[in-house]
Amino acid sequence: MAKRIEVxxxxxxxxxxxxxxxxxxxxxxRSVTAFIGPSGCGKSTFLRTLNRMHEVIPGARVEGKVMLxxxxxxxxxxxxxxxxxxxxxxxxxxxxxxxxxxxDNVAAGLKLNGVRRKSRLDDIVEESLKGANLWxxxxxxxxxxxxxxxxxxxxxxxxxxxxxxxxxxxxxxEPCSALDPISTLAVEDLxxxxxxxxxxxxxTHNMQQAARVSDRTAFFNIAGIGKPGKxxxxxxxxxIFTKPEQKATEEYITGRFG
Amino acid sequence: xxxxxxxxxxxxxxxxxSLGSVSAARxxxxxxxxxxxxxxxxLAVVPLVSVLWTVLxxxxxRLDATFLQFSMNGVGGRDxxxxxxxxxxxxxxxxxxxxxxxxxxxxxxxxxxxxYGGNGRLARAVxxxxxxxxxxxxxxxxxxxxALWLLTFGFTYSGFAGSLALTILMIPTxxxxxxxxxxxxxxxxxxxxxxxxVPRWRTVCFVVLPTAxxxxxxxxxxxxxxxxxxxxxxxxxIFFTKAINANPFEGPQAALPTFIWExxxxxxQASIDRAWTGALVLILLIMxxxxxARLVARFFRPVSR
Numbered sequence: 001m002a003k004r005i006e007v008x009x010x011x012x013x014x015x016x017x018x019x020x021x022x023x024x025x026x027x028x029x030r031s032v033t034a035f036i037g038p039s040g041c042g043k044s045t046f047l048r049t050l051n052r053m054h055e056v057i058p059g060a061r062v063e064g065k066v067m068l069x070x071x072x073x074x075x076x077x078x079x080x081x082x083x084x085x086x087x088x089x090x091x092x093x094x095x096x097x098x099x100x101x102x103x104d105n106v107a108a109g110l111k112l113n114g115v116r117r118k119s120r121l122d123d124i125v126e127e128s129l130k131g132a133n134l135w136x137x138x139x140x141x142x143x144x145x146x147x148x149x150x151x152x153x154x155x156x157x158x159x160x161x162x163x164x165x166x167x168x169x170x171x172x173x174e175p176c177s178a179l180d181p182i183s184t185l186a187v188e189d190l191x192x193x194x195x196x197x198x199x200x201x202x203x204t205h206n207m208q209q210a211a212r213v214s215d216r217t218a219f220f221n222i223a224g225i226g227k228p229g230k231x232x233x234x235x236x237x238x239x240i241f242t243k244p245e246q247k248a249t250e251e252y253i254t255g256r257f258g
Numbered sequence: 259x260x261x262x263x264x265x266x267x268x269x270x271x272x273x274x275x276s277l278g279s280v281s282a283a284r285x286x287x288x289x290x291x292x293x294x295x296x297x298x299x300x301l302a303v304v305p306l307v308s309v310l311w312t313v314l315x316x317x318x319x320r321l322d323a324t325f326l327q328f329s330m331n332g333v334g335g336r337d338x339x340x341x342x343x344x345x346x347x348x349x350x351x352x353x354x355x356x357x358x359x360x361x362x363x364x365x366x367x368x369x370x371x372x373x374y375g376g377n378g379r380l381a382r383a384v385x386x387x388x389x390x391x392x393x394x395x396x397x398x399x400x401x402x403x404x405a406l407w408l409l410t411f412g413f414t415y416s417g418f419a420g421s422l423a424l425t426i427l428m429i430p431t432x433x434x435x436x437x438x439x440x441x442x443x444x445x446x447x448x449x450x451x452x453x454x455x456v457p458r459w460r461t462v463c464f465v466v467l468p469t470a471x472x473x474x475x476x477x478x479x480x481x482x483x484x485x486x487x488x489x490x491x492x493x494x495x496i497f498f499t500k501a502i503n504a505n506p507f508e509g510p511q512a513a514l515p516t517f518i519w520e521x522x523x524x525x526x527q528a529s530i531d532r533a534w535t536g537a538l539v540l541i542l543l544i545m546x547x548x549x550x551a552r553l554v555a556r557f558f559r560p561v562s563r
Contacts, residue, residue, distance in 0.1 A: 056452055058376050085455030095446035099468040109454035112464055158450070165454055 002029040002199045003069045003086075003168040005050060010064030011228075012045050012054055019045045021228035023064075025218060032191060032200045034210035034237065037220035038252070042229025043203045046220070047171050050201065051087035052080040068168070085113070088167035092174040094154035096146035096161070103142040105157055109165035124164055132160035133190050152183020159190060163198075170194065172202040176209065188213050207253060211241050219249045310541075317538030320531045325539075329512075330500035330532075335524040342536050344502040345517035348417055349543070351506045352496070352513055353486050355421035356428055361478055363425075364432035371433070372440040373462050391430040399426040400491030408495070415497035417506030420513065423491035428481050435477025439470040472555045479551030483544040489515035514540045 005027040012020045020042035027033045035043040048054040049062050052073060066073040073083050096105045104111070106125045115121060125142070129135040134156040138149070146157055155175060162170060172191070176184040191200060191213050204210050210217050218234035233246050244250050325341040333340030367384065375381025403423040407413050443466050451461040467474075497510035498520055514536055521533035 051453065053449065053453060056449065081452075081455055081457050083455075084453055089453035091446060091450065091453075093446060095444070095450045097447060097450070097465055097469070099465075099471075108451070108464075109456065112451070112454065112456040112460045161450075161454065 002197060004029045005169065005199065005201075006065075006067040007050075008065045008067075010046070010049060010062065010066065012042070012049050012062050013060065014057065015059035018228040020049075020220075021230055023231045025231060025234050027199060027201060028216065029199045030195060030197070031215040032195050032202060032213050033234075034214035034217045035201065035203045035220060036205075036207060036210050036217060036252070037229070037232075038222065039205075040229070041220040041222040043220050044173050045229070046231075047173055047201060047203050048089075050169070050171055051089055052083045053089060055080065085109075085165055086167055087169040087171060088162035088165060090155070090159050090162050090170065090172045090175050093178050094151055094158050096149075096154050096157050098145070098147045100146060101143045102138050102146045102149070102157060105146040106160045106164050108161060113165070128160040128164040131163050131194070132156045133186060133193070134160055150183070152179050152186055155179060155183065155187060156190065159187070159194075163194070167198070169199040169201070172200065174203050174205060177205060184209070207241075211237060217241070219244070219246070219252060221248050221252070313534060313538050313541060316531070316534035317536075320535035321538060325532070325535055329502045330517075331502070333500070335526045335529045338528050340528075340532060342512075342514065342517050342532070342539060344499065345512040345514045345536065346539065346543075347502065347504060348496065348506075348511040348513040349486060349515075349540075351504075352417045352421045352424065352492075352511070353482055355418060355506060356424040356485055357478070357482055359421065360425045360428040360481075361432060364429045365436050365474065367429070367433045368436035368440055369462060369467075371437055373458070373466065388430045388433050391426065392434065394426065395490075396423075396427055396488050397490035397494070399423045400494035402426065403491070404494045414508070415495065415510045416508055417496055417503070417511035417513075420492045420496035420511070421506070423495050424485040424488060427488060427491065428485050431481040431484065432478055435481065436470070436474050439473030439477065440466060442473065443469045468558075471558045475558065476551050476555050479547055479554075483547050486544055486547070487515060487540060489519055492516050493519070514543070 007026075008024045010020070010023045011018065023046060035047065037043050045054060050066060050073075052062075054060050054062055062074060064074070068086065072078070073087075097108060100108060103125055106128050107115075107121050110121060110124060115124075126135065126139075129138065134153060137153060138144075138157075146154065149157060155178075159170075159175075176187050179187065188209065191202065194200060195215075202210075202213065214237045216234060217237045217240040219232045219240065220229050221232045222229045232248050233240070233244060235245070240249060241253060244253065324339055326346070327343055328339070328341035329344035330340045330342075331344075367388070371381055371385060375384065400423045403419055403426070407419050407422060408415065413419065447465055447469060448461055451465045452458070456465075492513050492515060496513060496516065498516060499510040499512050503509055503511045518533045518536040518540070521529045521536060524530070
């Protein structure tokens, strides 16, 4: 499990709008990489190109290369659906399926991909909920609706749902921005625990969070309105937060803009 | 309600002296508007109550076992007795066939429009024609089936021909209702499903449609209730019969609307009474369907807490 991602010369567009330009970086396996930067700089867009969710939006397209170990995600004949099974995603707002129970929410990815054996599903659901630090809170009400949980629990349910399909990489798009500090802490603990098994990429607006959870940090910026977002620099989190190479990074981190 | 005292900050400085007392003019205006709203409501309800009352008083007299169990076979206009069994049977069969044909076509059309069509040329064309279909007068639907199915293809009058005409009327309403419900499904859910590596068609079948199911069922039931009362297209397609014809594919069939039309056209009091009772039964059937729709909708409602 856990694969290295190598991005080279990646551009993404929404219709005629050039959203991100010429991004190259390496994302290490079994570590947490955080993306920071001002709103609209393309962090989320870039994240969504890593599991081909970008192209779900009508008119959106991508150029460039994303290598997952030795496979190009954008190579000819690659099935985006298969990519998303390997690269899972957790969204900003908790989005459990409202018609499904807690159990069915976690089992959804497997069931919808044809796993039917009850005993196997039971095992994976328990394992995933334990993996998401949610098992003890919900084990007695697995048949209750997932939408009845608190926001933080819902988000951990979504993480359980994402890891139930056993991906190699886990992308998180501001997973804590809709949560209170205690739930945030629970999710951060979870991220620290999951990084031993997965390659984790997290977009966050909270710089303390990036400093707390990540091993490496990438800073994105935008030159101006209507210009594409760019990667300014990427490096070890300790270095980015203490002595970044670029002036823009330093200004952003010290709160002088953004 | 609106007679609550306002915080003094909102009042002009001159009014601050009398803490919280609402001026007489405002009280008067409040009353006036209240009365207007009640009058508007009463006006809107008058026709409904009046229709229900008239149908009930005129129709209850003949709402007996005979009416529900016997046809009009061998019963003349002047004769007492006789019933609408043949018409009730016909209406239920025709509406059932209509739903079986129209609902899948309409739901699939709506799924195409919302989930696949995007803003493409085909989607816009389909959407346009659905709008056009919504505006078709019901008798034109009947004429179309008469011209195509009966005159061109040479089939005879039958309940099925009536169902075809009703299908034309039902499809656009169900398409529109389903479309609105599908649009209400948050995009987050679709993305959550895609991100699990679930293909689009499975996402539609197992995430989008179940989430919208309640609304779709309500929409379908309302459309059913609507076509149940259609008369004009049936006059041209199922013709008339006084006998029970349980086979919707062969020969003229009765239906409640045409039964009412036929009986009301007869000058004898016995027939007119039967027409009123027919109307009452039709209203009851539609109410039953609406009630059923609500129950089903409640059963499938996405659970929150």
